C-alpha cells in the first residue's frame with residue numbers, strides 16, 4: 001500500500017467544530033440560533049438515518065433543527081404547502097427536503113419551490129446557475145465536501161486534469177463546475193463514455209459518483225492520482241464505494257475510504273451552508289475560517 005488515506009470523518013469533525021464556534025458568535029449578535037428545517041417524506045430506512053444524523057449534528061453545533069415527517073402517500077400539494085410555510089418563517093434559515101422522494105412526487109417541483117436563499121442543499125436551479133456563473137449562492141453539500149478534501153490534500157488544484165464520473169445534478173455537474181472554478185481541466189464521464197479506462201488514466205484527480213460497486217479499477221488509475229469515492233453501495237459484502245479501494249491503495253497517491261470518506265462531509269457542509277445562510281439573512285459578518 002502506497003496511497004495516503006483521506007480521513008473525511010476527521011476533516012468533517014473539524015469543520016463541524018469550526019461551524020459551532022461561529023454559530024456561538026452568531027447567536028450573540030443575532031439573538032437567535034440559525035434554524036434548519038429538514039423534511040422527510042415516507043419511511044425509507046437510509047433516509048431516516050441520514051435525517052436523524054442531520055438533526056443531531058445541527059443541535060450539537062448550537063443550531064435549531066426542526067424535523068417535519070410526512071407520510072409516504074402525502075399529496076404533492078401538501079408538501080409544497082409545507083415548503084411555502086417554511087419559506088415564509090423568519091426563524092428558518094435553511095430548508096432541506098430529503099431525497100429520494102416517493103415516485104408520485106415531482107422532485108423538481110419541490111426543489112424549485114424552496115426559496116433559493118434558504119436552499120442549503122444547493123439543488124434549486126437558481127443556485128445551479130449561480131455556481132455555473134461564479135455568483136455567490138449555495139453549493140450542493142457532497143461536491144463541496146469533495147472539493148474541501150481535495151484542496152486539503154493537494155493545495156492549489158490549478159492546471160490539474162480532473163475526471164468526474166457521473167453527471168447527476170446533485171454531484172457530478174456541480175463537482176465539475178467547482179473544479180472548473182479551481183482551474184482544473186475537467187472531463188465529465190458517464191454511462192455512454194467510450195473507453196472510460198483511458199479517460200481515467202490521464203486524470204490527476206478522479207471523482208467517482210456513479211453508484212456502481214467497485215466499478216473504477218485500480219489499473220485504470222494514473223499512478224499517484226487523488227481518488228475521491230462518492231459511492232455508497234450496500235452489497236452482501238457490506239458497504240462499498242464506486243472504486244476498487246483495495247487495488248487503488250497500491251496505485252493512487254491518496255484515496256477516500258467508504259465509509260468514512262466523503263459521506264461525513266455531506267452533513268458537515270450542510271451545517272456550514274446553514275450558518276452562512278443565517279449570517280447573510282441577519283447581516284452578521286462571520287468571523288473565523290470555515
Ligand SMILES: Nc1nc2c(c(=O)[nH]1)N[C@@H](CN(C=O)c1ccc(C(=O)N[C@@H](CCC(=O)O)C(=O)O)cc1)CN2
Pocket residue numbers: 050096097098099100121141142232239258259260261262263264265266267
Ligand atoms: N436533500 C438531500 N438528500 C440527499 C442528500 C443530500 O445532500 N441532500 N445526500 C444523500 C444522503 N445523505 C444526506 O442526505 C448522506 C449520505 C451519506 C452520509 C454518510 O455519512 N455516509 C457514511 C456511511 C453511512 C451508512 O452506513 O450509510 C459514510 O460514507 O461514511 C451522510 C449523508 C442522498 N439524499
Ligand SMILES: [Mg+2]
Pocket residue numbers: 166167168172209210
Ligand atoms: Mg449519474
